[in-house]
Structures are given as C-alpha cells and as structure tokens.
Amino acid sequence: MRYINVKDLTPGMIIANNLYDNNELVLLKANTELTQFYIDRIIGLDYDGIYIFDQGDVEKAKSIVSDETRIKVIGKLKKLDIDACMFLANSIVNEIQNSDSLIIERVTLSSYDNYTYVHSVNVDILSVIIGIGLGLRNEELNKLSQAALLHDIGKCDVPVEIINKPARLTPEEYEEVKKHPQYGLERLRAKEKGGDDIAAVIKNAVYSHHENWDGSGYPRGLIGEKIHLFARIIHVADVYDALTTKRAYKNALNPADTLEYLMANTGIMFDKDIVSTFLQYVAPYPIGCTVLLSDGQQGVISENNRINLPRPKVKLSNGTIIDLTEKLDVTIISILM
Ligand SMILES: [Fe+2]
Known part of the structure; x- marks a missing residue:
C-alpha cells in the first residue's frame, strides 16, 4: 500500500481504502480500479493524496476508529446535536481501547469542504490516544473525548464565509475566529440552561484549547498548568491535525516535519510532557509513505x-x-x- 499524490494517479491503479464525498457518501470503495472519470472526481473533491495498492498487497488501510462511527459523528456535528456527540464520544473511546494498535499513521484522508467536522473527529481520536498514554482513567477519557469532539463547536457562530474562506484570513477576520472558544463555552452554557449538566472540565477545555504554555495564547493568556490538562492535550492534537491537512490556501505538512514543529514549540505553545507522550504514538513516517x-x-x-x-x-x-x-x-x- 502506498500513499500517492492525486496528481500522480493513473487509470488502472487500485485504491486501498474507501473514499467519501462531502456528504459522507461513499464515493469509491476500497479495491476499486481507477478510471480517468474517478480520478477527475477525486481531484475535484480536493483530496491531497490517497492510498493505492501495490502489486502483491493484500491488506487494506486500517483505521483506529471505523468509517461508520466517523460518518455518524460528522452527521451529528453538522446538526449541532450535542447530546448525540457526547454519546458518540464515548463510543470513540471504546473503539480506540479495543483497537489492536494505537500507532497513529496518516490520520484521515479528507477533502477540505468538510474540514471543521473531519478535523473535530481527528482531534478527538488523537486526544484520546494522548489521554491513554498519560494513563487517564475511563471516566476522564470519556470527558476528554467529549471536550475534544466539541472543541470547535463555537465555530458555528463565526460567519460561515470566514470559516470557509478559501484563503488566508485578514487580521479582522482572524480576530473574529479567535472568539470561537467563547462562543463554544456559550453554546454549552445555553445547553445547561435547557436543563442539561455539562461537566466543568469540558467547558473549561473548550474555552481554553487555544491557550499556549507560555501565556501567549487566547482568550485568557493562561500560563502552564493553569491551563486545564484537557485543553493542553487538545491543543497538541489540534495543531498536529491542522498542519498535516491540506487547505485551499496551504499544503499539508508531512507528519515528520509536523512533529518537528511540535517539538520546537514545547515550552512555548505546548506542554512538553504531552508532546513527548504524543511522540510515543504518532508515526513520523506513516505506512505507505x-x-x-x-x-x-x-x-x-x-x-x-x-x-x-x-x-x-x-x-x-x-x-x-x-x-x-x-x-x-x-x-x-x-x-x-
Ligand atoms: Fe479551535
């Protein structure tokens, strides 16, 4: 199995995992032989690269969390169904705990239209793996998973033209995006007014996931361990997934270079214990590269x-x-x- 840039695809190649369109419908199933028509569709959906089989390969690309769960979660996130997301966040913990390997290969293949939702699921998976590495117990892992899945829920209150802008943001637009932790906290508080009780750690993590270890983050400029552990975990997972994903205005950074970036920023953006735990699980050179x-x-x-x-x-x-x-x-x- 080999990871290949979409511009190097040629008819006759066999794809090694399912590909989805922007409505989470299967575009192509694993083992499909590519035709020029399919290649054009894949390029049209803005995939960066995909996995193909080399001769003699038999094994399909494995993922830590099933495609079925991912798709269910993306659907619930799109509908802003917080209860369903909380429930599914626990299923994600379960699937990760039952996975035969916790090595993080390439996280997912995605097209950028669905970025916010796919990103939330990726950040959840990466956060839970870090949580397991840090020895968190089940109840804490479930809360971490819920916070990670909902960490960017406040983005739904930022104008959609800013969130989906296919270019770098202006300083004013960036200031608006920086309000999303506050908006996220308000969403969760509004849900509590409806009678639901949301754990304080979840609200705290959603509100604090852009704080930096040295105090240079936002919204409060908290320093070091004043930032909740869950927020510090989600911050590492968030930046890793954002950098390794292609967007309309930037290329994806490869996993090895992204890990270098995380290491270079320990003590500045990130907690060094969390980065060193993450390094024990994430492959700098994923299978297929x-x-x-x-x-x-x-x-x-x-x-x-x-x-x-x-x-x-x-x-x-x-x-x-x-x-x-x-x-x-x-x-x-x-x-x-
Ligand atoms: Fe965020």
Whole structure:
C-alpha cells in the first residue's frame, strides 16, 4: 500500500481504502480500479493524496476508529446535536481501547469542504490516544473525548464565509475566529440552561484549547498548568491535525516535519510532557509513505515499530524490506510523498 499524490494517479491503479464525498457518501470503495472519470472526481473533491495498492498487497488501510462511527459523528456535528456527540464520544473511546494498535499513521484522508467536522473527529481520536498514554482513567477519557469532539463547536457562530474562506484570513477576520472558544463555552452554557449538566472540565477545555504554555495564547493568556490538562492535550492534537491537512490556501505538512514543529514549540505553545507522550504514538513516517534513505535508495514504509517509531521497515522498489532498527547505518533523509 502506498500513499500517492492525486496528481500522480493513473487509470488502472487500485485504491486501498474507501473514499467519501462531502456528504459522507461513499464515493469509491476500497479495491476499486481507477478510471480517468474517478480520478477527475477525486481531484475535484480536493483530496491531497490517497492510498493505492501495490502489486502483491493484500491488506487494506486500517483505521483506529471505523468509517461508520466517523460518518455518524460528522452527521451529528453538522446538526449541532450535542447530546448525540457526547454519546458518540464515548463510543470513540471504546473503539480506540479495543483497537489492536494505537500507532497513529496518516490520520484521515479528507477533502477540505468538510474540514471543521473531519478535523473535530481527528482531534478527538488523537486526544484520546494522548489521554491513554498519560494513563487517564475511563471516566476522564470519556470527558476528554467529549471536550475534544466539541472543541470547535463555537465555530458555528463565526460567519460561515470566514470559516470557509478559501484563503488566508485578514487580521479582522482572524480576530473574529479567535472568539470561537467563547462562543463554544456559550453554546454549552445555553445547553445547561435547557436543563442539561455539562461537566466543568469540558467547558473549561473548550474555552481554553487555544491557550499556549507560555501565556501567549487566547482568550485568557493562561500560563502552564493553569491551563486545564484537557485543553493542553487538545491543543497538541489540534495543531498536529491542522498542519498535516491540506487547505485551499496551504499544503499539508508531512507528519515528520509536523512533529518537528511540535517539538520546537514545547515550552512555548505546548506542554512538553504531552508532546513527548504524543511522540510515543504518532508515526513520523506513516505506512505507505515514500522516503529517501541516506544510502540514496528510495522505498515505501511497510511497517512501523511500536517502540522505535523513527526507524520503521522500508520496502525498496526491488521488493527487499530493510528493517531500520537492524540497519543502523541507514537513516531516513526525507519524505518524498
Ligand atoms: Fe479551535
């Protein structure tokens, strides 16, 4: 299985996972052979890259949370159904706990029209994995999952032309976007006026997910541990997912470079314990990506090593597999795709 830029797709390639359109309907099922018509559709939906099978591959791209759950959650987020989201956030925790591997490969393939919703689900999954890594108990994981899933709920109160603007924001527009944690808190408070009780930690995390460790964030400019743990977790997950996703005005950063960015910003934007926990779970070189090795050869990542994520197994074009935990004189120089 190989991750490939949509502009390199050619008819006859076989796709390795389901692709969805902007209404969460299956556009193409895994194992479909691409035609030029399908390729044009995929490009039209603004996918950045997709997974295809190489000859001899059998395994489909695995995801930690099922497509069915993702689609259900996206539908409920679109309808602003907070109760259903809270309930589904617990199912997400369950699915993650029952997953055979918690290694985060490429999070999801998505097209940018649905960005806010897909992003919320991704941030939820990443946050829960960090929570598990930090040893949080079930009840706390459920609350973390609920807060993460709803972290950007206030964006529905920011004018849609700003949220979906296919270009960088002006300073005035950015000031408006920066109000979304406040709007999110107000949404949750309004729900409480309707008689529901929402845990204080959830409201706090939604309100504080853009605070930076050094006090340079918003809305309150809180410093260090004054920022609730859940908000610090969601902040790392949020930035990771935002940077690795293509938007209309920017390309996706690859996972390895994004992890560099997180590391460079520990103690500035992020809590270092949370970043170091995250690094234990997220693959800098996800399965399927093409890399350049220090001996000049190119290969595709075929397997990640749970205890040594920076040194995966790499399949060369002649079919040989190099295990970088054994071949210590070779390193990965860069991700080519
Ligand atoms: Fe946000």
